[in-house]
Amino acid sequence: MNSGTVLVIAVPSAVVGAASFGMASAIQHRVTKQVPEGATLSPRMLWDLVRKPIWVLSIGTVVVGLSLQVVALAFGPLVLVQPVLVTSVLFGAAFSAWLAQRRMDRVLALGALSCAGGLAAFLVLAQPSGHGSEFTGAPVLPLALVLGLLVVLSLGAARWLPGEFGVIGLAVATGVLYGVTAGLMRVVAGQFRTGGLVEPFGHWTLYAVCVIGPMGFLLSQRTFQRGRLISPSLAVITTVDPLASAAIGVSWLGESIESSPAILAGEAVAAALMIGGIVVLTRRSEQLGRELSQQEEPGSWG
Template sequence: MTAGTVLVVAVPAAVIGAASFGMASAIQHRVTKQVPEVATFSPRMLWDLVRKPIWVLSIGTVIVGLSLQVVALAFGPLVLVQPLLVTSVLFGAAFAAWLAGRRMDLVLALGALLCAGGLAAFLLLARPSGHGSEFTGAPVLPLSLAMGLLVIASLLAARWLPGEFGVVGLAVATGVFYGVTAGLMRVVAGQFRTGGFVEPFGHWTLYVVCVIGPMGFLLSQQTFQRGRLMSPSLAVITTVDPLVAAAIGVSWLGESIESSPAILAGEAVAGALMIGGIAVLARRSEQIGRELAAREDSESWG
């Protein structure tokens, strides 16, 4: 595959796909505010949302984005495509600001850029290689426990931490669910390629995906509903998702990443950038949320 093909096909597909994801997220963030809040993982929320035509349209936009992501990955390497897809955070922030009739906040944009840049740097340094689509026989329990504990801790943080800091907890849990879904979908796709349409139905992987995937999507809608602003939620989800998927690829599917001391040091810096970006987004969103609440209170009294 020539470099020209990558530039002509993969890059535009990834960028337009990122714009599609960003637009869908902005719409969903707005529409979820129009339905009653429910308990975590309650499917009642989807029943309320599906009666909103604009929300149904956003699902079509997600499908377009996923299709373009597949095209981009078919013609370009992961280390190029994934960082471009993470720009959905910037597109989403721009669309959300436009829908709300306000200007895009530069501090939120900086936080989103730190997340996207940190993830891009991590992937470029790690250079994940291999196309693992089968379990290697390596123990799955350690990583499973780590992800399970991370989800539990994140949901507890979402329950007890105030404001946007609690929203970050929900977003982390959503990112883990999405990352597990993406990692296991590689296995399902491999089973389909080798055994045909029926083959995946004979393995447990497909059934786990059918449970974890919808749970992650439902949790994402609840994350958008709770967050006053969209940028922190989307930035955290799009950062955690590929990291969890990469961990599954390396730990369970035999993929590899660069791990020399210099590379590990660079990856640590990239991780610090991502954490810093998330902290900037959460703090700034909390500040803007207080300002908006104060403005609404003054308008109601006025």
């Protein structure tokens, strides 16, 4: 495929897809605050949200984003498309500021840019290769235990840590569940291609997706509800999701990533950028949250 086709179709599709994801996240972040809080994994929240037309519209926006992602991947390489898609962090922050009728905070923008840039650099350097859709026979349990423990610890942190730090815990758990869902969906898709429509129903992976996927989506809505600002939670979800998916691809599906000393050094720098961006977003969100709370207190205008 020539470079002109990639530039004309793949890149615009990826950019608009990222914008669609960012817009949907901004809408959901706003609407989730209009429904009662409840237990972290209580499905009652979704029943409350589905009665909000603007929230239902945001789900349509997600479908548009996913469709454009498929188009982008059909006409462009993963190493180009996936880094473009992570700009949804910037779009989400911008749309959230627009919906709230306020200016985009420069520190939040810098943190989001650092996080998105670090992830994009990591993906470009790692150059994930292979399209594994079958388990290679390698042990599934070790990585499954690590990811499961990470979710449990993250949910524990969300329960006990205050403010935005607790929100980060929810976001990490969400990103892990999203990444696991994406990884297992590749297996389900492979079963469908080789055995037809009925084949996936004979394997545990489809049923795991049907449980883990909705759990991840519910956690994402709870994360948006608890977070005062969208940037930290969206940045963490967008970062953890592809990393967890890549870990599954390498460990379970026989995919490979670049791992030379120079590449590993570059990946370490990219990881530092991601972590630094998340720290900046979290601390700035805590500060802005306190300022907004003071403004909302009775008599604070005097």
